[in-house]
Amino acid sequence: MKFTDGFWQLRPGVTALYAQEAYDIDRQDAALVVTAPTKVIASRGDVLNRPTLTVTLSSPLEGIVRVRIAHHTGGAWHGGFDLPGAVDGGVGSASVTEDGGVLQTGRLTARIAPGAPWDLSFEIDGQRVTGSGGRSQGYISLDAGAQVDRGIVGNARAGAAAPVERVFVHEQLDLGVGELIYGLGERFGPLVKNGQTVEVWNADGGTSSEQAYKNVPFHLSSRGYGVLVNDPGHVSYEIGSEAVERVQFSVPGEVLEYFVIAGPTPKDVLERYTALTGRPPIVPAWSYGLWLSTSFTTDYDEATVTSFVDEMARRELPVSVFHFDCFWMREFNWCDFEWDPRVFPDPDGMLARLHEKDLRVCVWINPYIAQRSPLFAEAAASGYLVKRPDGSVWQWDLWQAGMGLVDFTNPDATAWYQGKLRALIDQGVDCFKTDFGERIPLEVDYFDGSDPSRMHNLYTQLYNKAVHDVLVDAKGEGEAVLFARSATAGGQSMPVHWGGDSTSTFASMAETLRGGLSLALSGFAYWSHDIGGFEGTPDADVFKRWTAFGLLGSHSRFHGSGSYRVPWAFDEEAVEVTRVFTHLKMQLMPYLYAASLEAASLGTPLLRPMALEFPDDPAVGYLDRQYMLGADILVAPVFSASGDVDFYLPDGTWTHLLTGEQVEGGRWRRERHDFLSLPLYVRPGAVIPWGARTDRPDYDYLEGLRLRVFAGGAGTAEVVVTAPDGRAETFRVNRSEVTG
Structure with missing residues (x-):
């Protein structure tokens, strides 16, 4: 949601109060609590009639800093996500000196400078990766005629559009030169989110729209950090789209809480993020x-x-x-x-x-119960369906006639x-x-309130x-x-x-x-x-x-x-x-x-964007027509009737999995493939465990196993092969003995 009119002004009907200075910084056990007035305090009279933001820094898990911005600390906050990996009491080391406040947790440091101007920085291994500067932390109010760019968020005709709110808290984090932003759930537009407005609000809009079924208020930066906005409600992002040097996220209400998650690699960020929010389990x-x-x-x-x-x-x-x-x-x-x-x-x-x-x-x-179903009366009589504020069962006719919604609270x-x-x-x-x-x-009451x-x-x-x-x-x-x-x-x-x-x-x-x-x-x-x-x-x-x-x-x-x-x-x-x-x-x-x-131990996905597997290769940042399947197999699907496909191979000698052809990487390639082939290249020096059966996925992988060694590697590789029943064997393979 855009609140400003260019660099200097606000849009009509918008009032903004920004954190102007760190007036004082208190250490409370493993946390830092900062009083941030919305005006630089030059005299005692300046403290009167002056709103402040209370900014609290803590750490729920090593390598992660929690930032909580509150206008009125007694204001209602509907709570964040379930965080199974969070540690009670925090794991950071907080200190306050004349130079300001420092919260250290693992490789990540949050540093708040005392006085004016407002400056909160985040460092990984001593190097600043992002920060919150002037006019970044703000409390925004809209009057009835405010001219902000809200549009319709979510399924308007389905009665599931986001509500119109009047007050917001926002944060802006610096966006560096060449820095790319990814994530925010399953979104079908460009992979790189720079320049986009993204509304985190689940909707049934199909893959050909700006809406998304899986909205996740988490973004990952090419500079080696991630940010999770800890709010399951409506989160609005402006990613270098309103303030082009910043990533802005805002939520309605009095409180905004977010986590900065350290890398330094994208895989490290995902490892910490999934440790906090939940790891993917093994599936059969x-x-x-x-x-x-x-x-x-x-x-x-x-x-x-x-x-x-x-x-x-x-x-x-x-x-x-x-x-x-x-x-x-x-x-x-x-x-x-x-x-x-x-x-x-x-x-x-x-x-x-x-x-x-x-x-x-x-x-x-699905979670809906149609009124003709015998279960509808049973559920309604027992109070198992979501209700309207007047106590009646909420129903509509979209999808199923007279359907109700199971109240899983x-x-x-x-x-x-x-x-x-x-x-x-x-x-x-x-x-x-x-x-x-x-x-x-939205116009409903839940059992648990x-x-x-x-x-x-x-x-x-x-x-x-x-x-x-x-x-x-x-x-x-x-x-x-x-x-x-x-x-x-x-x-x-x-x-x-x-x-x-x-x-x-x-x-x-x-x-x-x-x-x-x-x-x-x-x-x-x-x-x-x-x-x-x-x-x-x-x-x-x-x-x-x-x-x-x-x-x-x-x-x-x-x-x-x-x-x-x-x-x-x-x-x-x-x-x-x-x-x-x-x-x-x-x-x-x-x-x-x-x-x-x-994936189950580290949170690394099976389908991997090139930027996840090759974060140091500047050529891969925008690639969204190819991917790595696991660590070692590059897949470039064919998206054309002609069979022509353009794709990029990073450095080294790559081998086509199906034909054995070896080609040198570090360049773009154009190939034409029939329907029984596509660009399917194995990473230099990879060792691929190759199963013996073609009729089913759940067999003994150790029986009849081959280890295919591909060109471009040196030394010895250690390969662990685990069967579905949990039996595992470790193999040491000489990479120079290429079998392909």
Whole structure:
């Protein structure tokens, strides 16, 4: 949200009070408390009728500084995110001298200069990386006629747009020359956020819009630090877009709290960020296989499902999970968690028959209860649905007629909802697609009194947690997996997430990748998308290119809206493309599983933007049409009908994984590929553990294992290969003995 009119003035109707000096700095145990008047105090009379900002610095975890800015410290604050890694009492060393106040925590130092002008700086290993200077920390008031650029934030027609607020606290952190900003959730525009206005407010807007399903108020800087705004409500960013030398973030109300997170590398930042907000867990090896779906509005029954599964097997196209989308339940009844008896008269038998074919089963759910469902009356009578301020059940007709919203702030409502899921698990369902969770209204009351503005983004966290906890309880750690659409900060601890509703075009394929790269830089280790696009039906070229892209990620799903997504529906070459890349992914499973263990221990994502893996290469900062899959495999999807693709290889000798061709990096390349290939290059000196099976992802990776050694390395490499059952072996490999 923009408050200023150029460098010198404010917009009409805007009043701003800025921290002008650090009048005094007090050490309180491991924290610093700063009184920051909004005018330089030159005489005793200046302290009268003068608002101040109270700025508190502390450390919740080593290498992280918490900054809390409060106008009125007694003002209501709806609270921040759940931070499982925070340490009570702080871990920083605070001191105050004549030179000012210093808070030291690990490699990160926060330094507040005494007096005027206001100057708060952040240093990593003694080098300043950013700071808060003049007119940075501000308390902003808008009068009724204020002319600020608010626009519509969120789904206006869905009644889930952000509220119009009158008072805000904002902070501005310096943006250095050449500094690039990434993250802020799964956003489908340019990967580099410089120059953008970003509104953190979950919305169901598709991948071709400025809206996002997964808004995360965390950004990562190319200068080796990250910033999390600890507010689940509406956070508005101006990233070098209002004040071009600064990153501004503002929240409504009296309090703003944020964390500065030290690197110095981007991976170090993500390691600390996920230690604070939650690490991604290990997900089951079977979930890495191909997921095949009924699609959304297609006609299907058990015979249809069986025909798809059997034909995939006949064509040697391994499928691990079959997904039933919405119409496994009867129309107008979503969600009642009952199989539609007209098309699935024997669900228990059908699930058993699918399991006999060595498949897992996923079913679609959402947190809404349609009024025709028998569960609506049951939930309403028990107080399990979100209510309006007058005590009536909140309902609307968007999506499902008369639907209500489960109130997950009510422990009894959560247990009731989970009971319905346990019945499905007992029946044979293995996992759930947790759809929706973004269109969350504001004119409501929650059971626990939560602020509706806070709950709008946070609702998805409670929803996904309720489902994830059931799966962990029923199947154990390491076996629980969701297929979730919405999220916010901390959602990475309940994987997997997919990219939402894309269109069936090359352009949408590219924007989908941008969303995944942005999400990866927001702490999410696992990610998927609808192969071929969701809306519309792709032509054969798009489907085949998207298939190769989709199978070179952590999780892969064929899914669409109104058409089946079995490959033979497009052409026979699509069948061959599916066969080649599913088999390749199965052979890569020892490598991918090792990357997942790294994600669980360090928070490093499987799909990695080039800037994450090569932070010292200035050529990679803006690259958003290629990525690293794990540490060693570069993937450049083909986004053109011609098969032409431009991509960049960092320094060294790179080897094409499929052909063995060796090329020198440190330059851009243009290649043309047929549908059975794409730029797929292995990092110089890499050792890739290569599995022996092509028919499934969950096998013994140690049996028949090959270690493929690629050119460009020297010395000895240590490779640890872990099987899904936890058995591990360590191999020492001479990199000079290239096998390719």
